[in-house]
Each structure stands twice: as C-alpha cells, then as structure tokens.
Amino acid sequence: MERKWWKEAVVYQIYPRSFKDANGDGIGDIRGIISKLDYLKELGVDVVWLSPVYKSPNDDNGYDISDYREIMDEFGTMEDWEEMLEEMHKHGIKLVMDLVVNHTSDEHPWFVESRKSKDSPYRDYYIWRSGKDGKEPNNWESAFSGSAWEYDETTGEYYLHLFSKKQPDLNWENPKVRQEVYEMMKFWLDKGVDGFRMDVINMISKVPGLPDGEPQEGKKYASGSKYFMNGPRVHEFLQEMNREVLSKYDIMTVGETPGVTPAEGILYTDPDRHELNMVFQFEHVGLDSGSGGKWDIKPWSLADLKKTMTKWQKELEGKGWNSLYLNNHDQPRAVSRFGDDGKYRVESAKMLGTFLHMMQGTPYIYQGEELGMTNVRFPSIEDYRDIETLNMYKERVGEYGEDPQQVLEKIYYKGRDNARTPMQWDDSEHAGFTTGTPWIQVNPNYKEINAKAALEDPNSVFHYYRKLIQLRKKHDIIVYGTYDLILEDDPYIYAYTRTLGDEKLVVITNFSGKTPVFLLPEEITYTTKELLISNYEVSEEEDLREIRLQSWEARVYKIR
Ligand code: GLC
Ligand code: CA
Numbered sequence: 001m002e003r004k005w006w007k008e009a010v011v012y013q014i015y016p017r018s019f020k021d022a023n024g025d026g027i028g029d030i031r032g033i034i035s036k037l038d039y040l041k042e043l044g045v046d047v048v049w050l051s052p053v054y055k056s057p058n059d060d061n062g063y064d065i066s067d068y069r070e071i072m073d074e075f076g077t078m079e080d081w082e083e084m085l086e087e088m089h090k091h092g093i094k095l096v097m098d099l100v101v102n103h104t105s106d107e108h109p110w111f112v113e114s115r116k117s118k119d120s121p122y123r124d125y126y127i128w129r130s131g132k133d134g135k136e137p138n139n140w141e142s143a144f145s146g147s148a149w150e151y152d153e154t155t156g157e158y159y160l161h162l163f164s165k166k167q168p169d170l171n172w173e174n175p176k177v178r179q180e181v182y183e184m185m186k187f188w189l190d191k192g193v194d195g196f197r198m199d200v201i202n203m204i205s206k207v208p209g210l211p212d213g214e215p216q217e218g219k220k221y222a223s224g225s226k227y228f229m230n231g232p233r234v235h236e237f238l239q240e241m242n243r244e245v246l247s248k249y250d251i252m253t254v255g256e257t258p259g260v261t262p263a264e265g266i267l268y269t270d271p272d273r274h275e276l277n278m279v280f281q282f283e284h285v286g287l288d289s290g291s292g293g294k295w296d297i298k299p300w301s302l303a304d305l306k307k308t309m310t311k312w313q314k315e316l317e318g319k320g321w322n323s324l325y326l327n328n329h330d331q332p333r334a335v336s337r338f339g340d341d342g343k344y345r346v347e348s349a350k351m352l353g354t355f356l357h358m359m360q361g362t363p364y365i366y367q368g369e370e371l372g373m374t375n376v377r378f379p380s381i382e383d384y385r386d387i388e389t390l391n392m393y394k395e396r397v398g399e400y401g402e403d404p405q406q407v408l409e410k411i412y413y414k415g416r417d418n419a420r421t422p423m424q425w426d427d428s429e430h431a432g433f434t435t436g437t438p439w440i441q442v443n444p445n446y447k448e449i450n451a452k453a454a455l456e457d458p459n460s461v462f463h464y465y466r467k468l469i470q471l472r473k474k475h476d477i478i479v480y481g482t483y484d485l486i487l488e489d490d491p492y493i494y495a496y497t498r499t500l501g502d503e504k505l506v507v508i509t510n511f512s513g514k515t516p517v518f519l520l521p522e523e524i525t526y527t528t529k530e531l532l533i534s535n536y537e538v539s540e541e542e543d544l545r546e547i548r549l550q551s552w553e554a555r556v557y558k559i560r
Helices: 030-035 037-043 078-090 109-114 175-191 234-244 262-269 302-316 345-357 387-399 404-414 451-456 461-474 476-480
Strands: 011-014 047-050 067-071 094-099 149-152 157-160 195-198 252-256 278-280 293-297 362-366 482-486 493-500 503-510 517-519 529-534 546-548 554-559
Touching: 030 037, 030 078, 037 461, 067 078, 067 175, 078 094, 094 252, 175 234, 234 262, 262 278, 262 302, 293 404, 302 482, 302 493, 345 461, 345 503, 345 554, 387 404, 451 461, 461 476, 461 529, 476 493, 476 503
Parallel strands: 011 047, 011 362, 047 094, 094 195, 195 252, 252 278
Antiparallel strands: 149 157, 482 493, 493 503, 503 554, 517 546, 529 554
C-alpha cells in the first residue's frame, strides 16, 4: 500500500463559532483559534479541518456562503486568517478548509444577479424551474424540512434548495460554475491551505429532469435523494476538478457523502480514478435511524455496528481509504450516543477512541471529543439555535401537532446543537469560552468536564487521546495493517485484529457496563505480547487468551 501523509495523520475538527471567543462578543473567532494552537499541539493532531469561516449571513452557521474569498466579519479578517495559517504551520499543523459548493447563500452576488431576470448571465448558475400545475416543480423535501423549492416572485419561477431556502443549489451542469469553483479553490490553495473537506459533494449532480421521489408516509414531501445523491455526472465533475486543481497540489481531500455505499466509496477514493482521498460515509451514524430518516429514532445495536464498520473496512481495503469518525458538528456527542455519559463517561469515551483510532483509515476528532464532552438537554426550544432543529420542531409541533416534549426528546438525542455548545476550556463562567454572552449556552457540566481539568489529570480522556495519537506515529501497523473482525457474535465485545507482516494488533473493546469474558480465538497464536494502551490498570502477567473485562474496558495488544 502506498504511504501517504494523510493516511498517517490525525485530523481535529474546529467548529469556529463554538471553539474560542477572543474578543468577548460571545462568538468564537480566528484569534481564539490562534490562542489555542498550543493546546492542539499538545494533543498532537496533525491537521485541522476548519468548518466554514467565509462571509456568510449565518442562516446555517457559515454553510451558506455569500463570498468565498472573504472572511466572515464575526470571525475576523483575512490578516487574522493568514496569521492563523502561518501559526498552524509553525506548530506543525496543516489546515484543511471546508469547501461548500453544492450551494451558496442567497445573498451571494451570483444569486442576487440570478434571481433578477430569466436572461441574467447568472441565471444558469442556479437551478430554476417553472411550477407544475401551480405547485413546486417536483415533490422533493429539503433536508431542513418543507419543500426543496422556493417560489421567487420576480420571475415567477422556483429555485432548488436541498437545504434551507437561503442555500440555493448551484447548477454544476453549467461549465462556468465549475470554472468559478476551481478558480476559488486555487485562490485558497495558493495561500497555502493543505486540503479541503467537501460539503455534501455527492449531491452536485442531479438526475436530468429532476423526477419526483417516492412519497413518504405521513409527510407532505418526498425524499428525492436517489435523484441527487451520487448523480450521473458526479465522478466526471470530480475528475475534472482533480485534473484542473487537486492534482497540482500536495493536499488531502475528504468528501462528505451521505448515503454512499462502500462500492460508491471506492469510486470516489480509488487512487487510480483521481477523485478524492477519502469520504465520510454515514452508515454507522444512521444505525439509530428508522426508515423515516434522522428523526425516526430507534436504538442502534452492536451487531449492526460490527457489520457496518467491518463492511467498510474490508471493502475499501487495498482499493480506497476510510475516514474514521463518530462525531462532528452535525452529530450528537459520541459518548452520549455510543457510550455511557454518566458513571462510565471517562472509561467509555476512552473505549470509543480506541475502537475508532485502531481501525484502518484517517481518524477525525471533533472539538471536545478529547474531553469526553456530552450531549446537552436545554429546557426550552428557545435555547436552541440550529436551523435544522428549529425547522423540524416548527413543522412537527406547528403543522403535524406532535407533542412538544416528545419532539424535544428527539432533539436531546440527535440535535446538532449537542455538538455546538461551546468548547469547555475551564470551570470559570461560560467555561472560559467567552467573557461575554455565548451565542448558545454552555453545557452545565463544564465545571467537571473541561480542558483545564483534563490537562491536569493524567488519567483524563485528553491524555488518553494524546497517547492514541502518539501510538499511530510509532506503529505502522495502526495505519497500514489489514483489519479482521473477531468474536463476531459477542453481544458486548467489539474485537478485531490488524495485521502487518508478522505482527498483529488485538483490539478489545467492551461496549457495555457489563463484565464479559474475552476469549482469544484459538487460531491466533503468538510468542510475545505487548500492551500498547488500556483504559484500566492491567497487570503484565495477565493472559491475553482469557480476560474478564471491566465495564467499557478497552485494550490493545501488539503480538508476534
Ligand atoms: C453538510 C454540513 C452541514 C450543513 C449542510 C448544508 O451536511 O456538514 O452542517 O448544514 O451540509 O451545507
Ligand atoms: Ca468573537
């Protein structure tokens, strides 16, 4: 397998609005990030993926961009950004920027021009259609509730927005749009950025004719996803982008691709196809969703998690490359979702980190994950900020008449604001995030869970993550070894091996508060064993063949 720096790297995601506020206006900013680079250096991460910092009216917190070449006022200036990049590089940290090019803001000059008239030179930068029988051009639902179409009076036509109505979709069929995007990418690459995370990049090609989707039970609008996810020209577009831009720089790329299967994952990431380095797949974070989508919440099972992760590990092996994540700014906190955020918060957060970082792929850490930050339960919908959550609440409670408390319970479990409460730096007011009033409240558990306390405690989640990252630098097998699931049917233990040459890792993780017994399969033999990491004290003498595990225990052995 070819060695690549981005395979050996660990990425840390910063959601700038919630990371660190330097000027007291309650909103995280670039100078705040600069002030925390020593912290990231100490953690040992190699790359920062920075969620959007471009000019934006913030309908979707920066994922609605009105100028791709300017910095959002609330976050600072271009000089601040340039200083941040320079400082990151001095700290040995690379910078991956978020590339949001499926859509722009409706306040982007292209769209402002586009909506003015049917023969505006920018009309075809977006997807305009006339209505059908006095209704929307098709029945697609927006990811943020309601129709994916918005009627515009000026010209009497509708524009497509797969997300909020302030996020009109760009028309990638138009070669001018593609050239604009490529030029903009070069603008940032020439400033020295080290790669891109590409927002919903598998949605840029829509099936011509934009056919109606299958109606959804109990819902006004249909899911059109099979007509806009992994569409007919997406690979052609990415190959063009690669030829014209990506191939000219030594960078890393990761595509956000909801709904991809491993077969499609290979198409995006097979190096011979010259598209992307890796993608974020969504199957494992969809295990607790029913057929009704994200808010149709059901319990996930360990058996399904094993199946899904193993499928991705094995199918991409030698063909593509995995990204590894349990958290990001769109997902609830992993320790609340897959672990135990009560009594075993620390143990289970470490276990989840072990489980993920020992797999094959590039691991991503989302801000606060390294502290074991948890979900939040705000008492009122007024306390929430996320457009997806607010629209969903309005639709369910307002239009469908659902019980507000039940809808809040869904938000407590899955809402994106779980990930967006401010980073907990210390136990002072507002967790040291701001001296002003934070744009969204801090999780009340900040007195106990915060970076200052974690740095001082050698047994903290932070120091455990630091060790996980260091191990990756020391042992090639963590990066390049092949993966095999063991104990497939065990209801509590997720265990697997990694193999490289005559070495093996045995990764043992207990996904429960119970104390099951781990039995090493007989075909795995060894003459020497070394414990690389564990989240409980382990005695050297212990026999790896049979271990009574403690609650949420994790261990990694290297054997020969
Ligand atoms: C991606 C982003 C999410 C955003 C959406 C629309 O899924 O991660 O935060 O709301 O795209 O840009
Ligand atoms: Ca600020």
